[in-house]
Amino acid sequence: MPSVMLKVFPREVSLTVWVWNLLYRINRSCTLVSDLKNFVVCLLENAGSFNLPFVGEAHAASCDTSQLTALDQLCHVCTANHIANRANTRQGRALVDTASKVFGYDDVCSLKSTLKHFHYPVVFGAVYGSLGLDLDTTLTAFMSGVIRTSVASAVRLDRIGPIEAQKIVTELQRLIPEIIHRNKTSSAADARVTFPLTDIMQNCHDKLFSKLFYS
Incomplete structure (x- = not known):
């Protein structure tokens, strides 16, 4: 069965702002892991609803x-x-380029000349559908990517270690089926942001004096 590696950079830039915000909190060492879990859950809910x-x-x-x-x-x-917007379109273009070169399917290659913006969720669904992967596998893969890249960026920002990261990923993966169940039948017209605070924090990314991720 074909597979495609994915990264979801919008979650990384959002996490960068969260880390900087956390630096101003009192007793942050005691709440870091629980706060990180809560933040990633918010990202998962937003990814599910939007x-x-x-x-x-x-x-x-x-x-x-x-x-x-x-x-x-x-x-x-x-x-x-x-x-x-910037992260979605860049990652979408990268996915189309990679998938067209690796698999060479006509439906995948045609996306390069069909789409104007190459937004990642649209490209992701189209590529996985063209490869013959079923809907549940596609949605699960997308949500798994949200968890993996978010927690991995926390490791790269030196907020948690790799072992703790694996524990968090394992724990939060259990939330994916329920989030998919709630949003599986929603149409694109119903897309919405469930936790706007994370969206607002991400929107401040360009205002950071220093940052590790750029999308």
Whole structure:
């Protein structure tokens, strides 16, 4: 069965701002892990309520170029956060380039000339659908990527160690089926941000004096 490696950089830039915010908190060493878990849960909920509808519809329309173009445009309009917008389009382009070179499927290659913005959720759903992966596998892979890249960025920022990171990933993966169940039937028109605070924090990324991640 074909597989595609994925990274979700919007979560990394959001986590960078969270870390800087955490530095101003009292007794942060005692609350770091629990705060990180809560923050990643917020990211998961936002990914479920906003991204999964686009992933699901793009998966169903993987052979319909006009529908994919409309979804890409709708995602662009709905992504008012300029940091998320920039990260989504760059990562989407990277996924299309990689998938077209690795697999060479006509439906995947056609995305390069069909889409205008290349928003990551739309590209992700379209690529996985073109590769013949079922919807549940596609949605699970997307949500797993949210957890993995968020926690991995915390490791790179030296907030937690790799062993603690694996424990967090294992624990939070159990939330994925329930989040998918709640959002699986939502249409792209229903896409929304459930926890706006994380979106606001991410929107401040360009204002940081120093940062490890740039998307």
